[in-house]
Amino acid sequence: MARNGATSSRLVAVGLAAALLGTGCAGWGGGGGGGDSLNVLMVNNPQMVDLQKLTAEHFTKETGIRVNFTVLPENDVRDKISQEFSSQAGQYDVATVSNFEIPIYAKSEWIAPLTPYIEQDPEFDQDDIFAPMTKALSGEDGQVYGEPFYGESSFLMYRKDVLEAKGVRMPADPTWPEVADIAAKVDGAEPGMAGICLRGQPGWGQLFAPLTTVVNTFGGTWFTEDWQAQVDSEPFRKAVRFYVDLVRAHGENGAPQAGFTECLNNVVQGNAAMWYDATSAAGSLEAEDSPVKGKMGYAPAPVVETRSSGWLYAWSWGIQQASEKKDDAWKFISWASGKEYEALVGKEIGWSSVPAGKRASTYENPDYLAESKAFAEPTRAAITSADPENPGVQPRPAIGIQFVGIPEFPDLGTQVSQYVSSAIAGQTTVDEALKKGQKLAEDVAERYRSRES
Amino acid sequence: MSSVTDTAPVPATRTAAGEPRKPRKPRGGFFLGLAAWIIGILFVLPVVWMVITSFHSETDAATNPPSLGAPLTLQGYREFFGASTGTSPWPPLANSMTASVLSTLLVLLLAIPAAYALSIRPVRKWTDVLFFFLSTKMLPIVAGLLPIYLFAQSVGLLDNIWLLIIFYTSMNLPIAVWMMRSFLAEVPVEMLEAAAVDGAGLTRTLRSVVLPVVAPGIAATSLICFIFSWNELLFARVLTATVAQTAPVFLTGFVTSQGLFLAKVCAAAVVVSLPVIIAGFAAQDKLVQGLSMGAVK
DSSP states (O other), X not given: OHHHHHHHHHHHHHHHHHHHHHTTOSOSSOOTTSTTEEEEEEEOOHHHXXXXXXIIIIIHHHHOOEEEXXXXXXXXXXXXXXXXXXXXXXXXXXXXEETTHHHHHHHTTOBOOOHHHHHHOGGGOGGGBOHHHHHHTBOTTSOBOOEEEEEEOEEEEEEHHHHHHTTOOOOSSOXXXXXXXXXXXXXXXXXXXXXXXXXXXXXXXXTHHXXXXXXXXXXXXXXXXXXXXXXXXXXXXXXXXXXXXXXXXXXXXXXXXXXXXXXXXXXXXXXXXEEXXXXXXXXXXXXXXXXXXXXXXXXXXXXXXXXXXXXXXXXXXXXXXXXXXXXXXXXXHHHHTSHHHHHHHHHHTOGGGSOOSSBGGGGGOHHHHHHHHHHHHHHHHHHHHOOTTOOSSSOOSSOOSSSXXXXXXXXXXXXXXXXXXXXXXXXXXXXXXXXXXXXXXXXXXXXXXXXXX | OOOXXXXXXXXXXXXXXXXXXXXXXXXXHHHHHHHHHHHHHHHHHHHHHHHHHHTSOHHHHTOSSOOTTSOOOSHHHHHHTTTTTOOOSHHHHHHHHHHHHHHHHHHHHHHHHHHHHHHTSXXXXXXXXXXXXXXXXXXXXXXXXXXHHHHHHHTTOTTXXXXXXXXXXXXXXXXXXXXXXXXXXXXXXXXXXXXXXXXOOHHHHIIIIIHHHHHHHHHHXXXXXXXXXXXXXXXXXXXXXXXXXXXHHHHHTTOOSSSOOHHHHHHHHHHHHHHHHHHHHHHHHHHHHHHHHTTTO
């Protein structure tokens, strides 16, 4: 008994001592309060893993600025960024924001304009950044609000060997009906091989990324310029019907759950002959350990009524308006998005890991081209031909190719994608899905109409 | 006041008279045993899979069906300890430890006196008080997320481990009061009276009479509070940034939408669960004793 009592009073004493010791500090990490440190919130993609390592070894060594990273999965990071930036909490100086968020955040003045820094920093060479990218990362006031870390468009990837074996030739600028024909011909070319892999997983950034580009080129749009919802209009319906029919007839197994990663696995494992998706996928297909390395061909995003249809996406750096270390933040951004950093990654990690797709100079670099000649030019062509302001056949009310640049779109796109995904699963019809989608889109449109009148 | 037993608690393996209980063999015992085994295995399998996967390479971890016999590697653990990012997992682990240990101590400091006043020397309307404590748990915790975030922002406590300590303390306090109350209610009044007759003061009674009886209860309560604080993710993710980040938030950072991550995440999950498992084993004896004696009764 007495022993027990002694132990517990010792415990309490230790606890109190720990509590007293702890009062001085706010936590064990980073030490964010220091003058020469930056807090960066970013998405956990492979390019960011390399960045963490190289930042400590190079950026901090050269500038003396310590960088504390928080990395989170994509959905979590979006939540946290919108919470942090909308409340202007000032905990993070820099965050990875995409070209979807940047125009919206710029309008709300949550992120700081970068144009003043760009003007004083000729070495950064803004003109080297692809023009569509600069446009997509600017606000309505014409100032640049974000610098791309890496960018992508979309194109059609296909197995050259499989098409050849079937005696099929891929046109230089394929149309969607041509692609559907090819998919029918190469379907089952090898055991378990689907004709084409297309995303079917619900999500505005999953299913509706490729699907909206198809809608655009079929002549459809989510909204007209004067905010009329067009989700059950004929061109939109034709496009979705085409997409759903194609994936149901010649698409991959488990299409309603297949997203980027699943399709990548399918192509790598020889379970799909073609794949329409992000240009950044090519790096994985042509990686050293990839079984399909050297077997892939790359064609521009298939079209119908438009001249090009590839999307435009870039994980980019934005500086929080409430940050008190904007000058240091620019130093970090201009380093991470700069030419030198690409060369550094090429030298230390490998040219296939370079965060590409943003600078013209990357595609003139012989070292990079030696590693990526199969897809470098198609990627460059896809990104430079993307037009985020005018992606379809009619004027748009908001910027964006594979999305509509309004804060409501993630909700809207995700809900409608769930209906379309169940159409892919065969649980509902496309018409039924789009009728429900139209109602949701009409609610959003109504809000904008009443705001404008 | 709730009924207070007039005898010392009786272990479940003995009859009321203190005789060893004869092992009963109910019909269908075999099937019950089988069912228990099956359910037990179902519960353990995901953990076993997690541990095995944590020792696989990323490509072996991603196959479907799982390739359990794949060659073993420590790569996942190397990644967790910062092999390719250079990011150390120790600050988040230390933060989690600080928040869990300090909040558990605070909870005990507050809950035990409260429970004492609700059982051994009950205050007036003690049932109302007890239900008032519980009512604070009736609001879904996520409903408080935004107000707490805005509050923390305005008082400058965002990304401060003390905010989490306070939050976890208040989150666990009602449960701890309820648990401690049921354990303290087990202390026989006669023992307290006997101590008073022998001339023991309050401190002496608490230390030499009450504490030994409720020690298992304290162990169980601390373990529950420790586990709840250690595993808390929702609020930690919202309220911390780079300085006070806790281990569960750090763990989610290994998930990526581009590329493979299962082995890394499994390795991280194994390391992050270790402290809880160790605490559980350390408290096991006390815990079983405590649970079979108090709350379940």
